[in-house]
Amino acid sequence: MQIASGNLLTGLPPASSEEVFELLHQRAGLTIERIVSRGQASPPGFWYDNPQEEWVLLLSGSAGLTLEGASAEHVMQAGAWLHIPAHRRHRIEWTDGAQPTIWLAIHHDPGADVAA
Template identity: 40%
Template sequence: MPNLFSDIPNDLPNELFNDLLNNKHIRIERIISHGHTSPDKGWYDQEEHEWVIVLKGEGEIEFGSGNTVKLGVGEYLNIPAHEKHRVVWTTHEEPTLWLAVFYR
């Protein structure tokens, strides 16, 4: 049986993204960060809404408005489509495990 906490690498040179479910209505993604931030290319500006929860670790998301939200274990938020955002910090102490649900 699949487990969200399985196969978390000890060495993580790059953020890890795994689609758990992907169809025309919804995409569910597991993201593992370990001190990573969003790519330098700029802001995420997505066609879908994104509901995200931290299952392990901590992370901080910055929005185009300048507001930031720090998330710890069990904390979640909903990001409306086209709301510019990026991850500006994840803890170096342990991997941060995110579960993101993208929907229209």
């Protein structure tokens, strides 16, 4: 098996009007990606509804997320993580526009043994 390595905080893509998703690792039932946001938010009325569970870690910057049914916006700062169950609708209300917001996102099938 080939060894892969990198640094999630370096080699950032140039500023863009779109979030940048970079695939880091993928196998059956599991996807790991780096997401770089620079002031982006979900479009009005748009909700993510992922079939996989999602675990996100905010490495830098900040963001506000709304989880459907939650009473308040979930504000994240560097070091914060969040587990979003499959099909839990959510949206990104805002991301830091003054610095890159860097996410590590792990998507996995519900109930899958991802440690194997």
